[in-house]
Amino acid sequence: MISEEILIRECKKHNRIAQKELYETYTPVMFGICIRYAVNDAEAKDIMQEGFIKIFSHIKQFKGKGTFEGWMKRIMINTAITHYHKTRKSRTNRNIDEVDATSIHEETQQQNEISDGIDRTDIDEKNINFDIVEQAGLNVNDLLSALNTIPEAFKLVFNLYCIEGYKHKDISEMLRIDEKTSRTRLSRARNLLQKKIYELSIKKVGK
Amino acid sequence: MSREELNIEQLYQDAFKNYKPERNDLSWFDIDSKVARVNFFKFSLTSFNIYYAALVVTTFTLASFLTVNQITGNSEKIPSSPDKELFLPVVNPSADDNLQVFENESVVSEDETSDNLTGKEKLSKEQSAEKSPGIESSTGKNKIPAIRKIDSSLLNSPEISIVHEDLAPDSTIILKEDDVIVRDTILRFEKSSRSKRKKR
The missing domain is CATH 1.10.10.10 (Winged helix-like DNA-binding domain superfamily/Winged helix DNA-binding domain)
Incomplete structure (x- = not known):
């Protein structure tokens, strides 16, 4: 198994094999996060995919401060929040402030x-x-x-x-x-x- | 267990802290194309991306432009169509200042024509020559064959240039701007010059 450091380095070079390896390594953890924020499995899947794309496109910003998993989790959470803001208006949700x-x-x-x-x-x-x-x-x-x-x-x-x-x-x-x-x-x-x-x-x- | 003991937060923390659901439907192929698209818009030395694509397009465009330009340039130099008129340069290294281009009409050499013309014709010819300046000698006596447009089919012989020897002594060729020097005229001029020299 390739070490995390090498994986990150290769992902920074947009190496597809490394990206695939990273995705497969962290999918269970990230899906565990996304499922808590999503309404159903399909939405969790969408959030996770969107999150991974963000990870791959911003991986150069990871400077090694803190754990890589923590950095990825933060991206996933932010993606979930963004997703919530996007879908909130479209959903026929009741105004939660009025819900007692x-x-x-x-x-x-x-x-x-x-x-x-x-x-x-x-x-x-x-x-x-x-x-x-x-x-x-x-x-x-x-x-x-x-x-x-x-x-x-x-x-x-x-x-x-x-x-x-x-x-x-x-x-x-x-x-x-x-x-x-x-x-x-x-x-x-x-x-x-x-x-x-x-x-x-x-x-x-x-x- | 009291209400306070049922710590919802703790319950959820314990359950989800290391929650890693194993799912078979989360394969790489789901996001493969999306990642490829992202990679395409990011610069990388090892993979083909938008920057390389732009480079290829620019190179191709430049190459096409240069090629087209070159072909167009060549076609201007060498007439591809037989209908085009040929512009021949007149070269007289020692009498450059005496060269000018005539605008139109045939002005025939005095030697060639004046002998064959009747008096009336001569007179009218001289009058027309006065009106439209022809190729005249410095003395005003010698006239050089006309310079006029001809059919392009006549332009098959190799390129000819007028050299100083071909010109009559102390002759002045007055050439006007925008005129066309055509090959048959030059050939005729050459012929007459040679015959003159032979006579001499």
Whole structure:
């Protein structure tokens, strides 16, 4: 296997073989990032391809400060954010600022009742039995499906803050929003995810 | 487990920190053409790119331009069509100042023509010669054959130049601008000059 240093050097020379090698080496990691920001697999694939093209065209800018994987991840995240801004207007999304927690809660309950027939009217935010969550042993796919149920803007802030480790100040700059908005979105995302995860856990344990 | 213990953030961090989904549908061929396009617009010594393409196009254009220019230049020098008129230079190294080009009409040498003409014809000829300047000797007596346009089919003989010896002594050739010196006239002039010399 070619070392990372040689790969980078050859990619800077636009060597196709090296580019292919780099792509194949980092595809799983990068796809893991993209899937968290995308709505579905196809969109994740698009973001990843776009990200790799950016990587190949800007690879000369990588001066060796920090890890190469970290640099690539940042490009992927930025690509995902750009993609979000591009597609936001075209999507028939509700204005998330107007969405309040109550309406989301009601909506989620209604959807779940329709989908699995379990009555969740007794689920109270303050009286959640979290042992069920532990028992359920949710896997990555469950967590992803829960993440995909919350509004995209909430998901974006949650991903950037909780998983990538960015600060609210950075997030506000990246998403072109206020810091306060970023905090609010994170809080809402947490609440929604807790409920969703609890519901998923009940469903799993019940089975 | 309390509500506080259910740390959503931790749950997601643990799950996604080293998440590497193995997917078979993510092959290089999906972005191969896109990367090729990107590479094409970036300069590289080892691969063909837009800069090389521009170089090739520029070279080809320049070469075409030069070739066309050369062909056009050659065709101006050597007439490709028999209909074109030939311009012959008159060379008289010792009497350059005496050379001028006539504008039109035939002015026939005195020796050749005046002997054969009637008195009336001579008179009219002299009058017309006065009106339109012909090739005259410095004394005004000798006239040199006319310089006029001829059919290009006559221009088959090798190029001829008038040398000083061919000219009559102390003759002046008055040539006007934009006139055409044609071969048959020169041939005739040559012939007459030779016959003159023989006579002498």
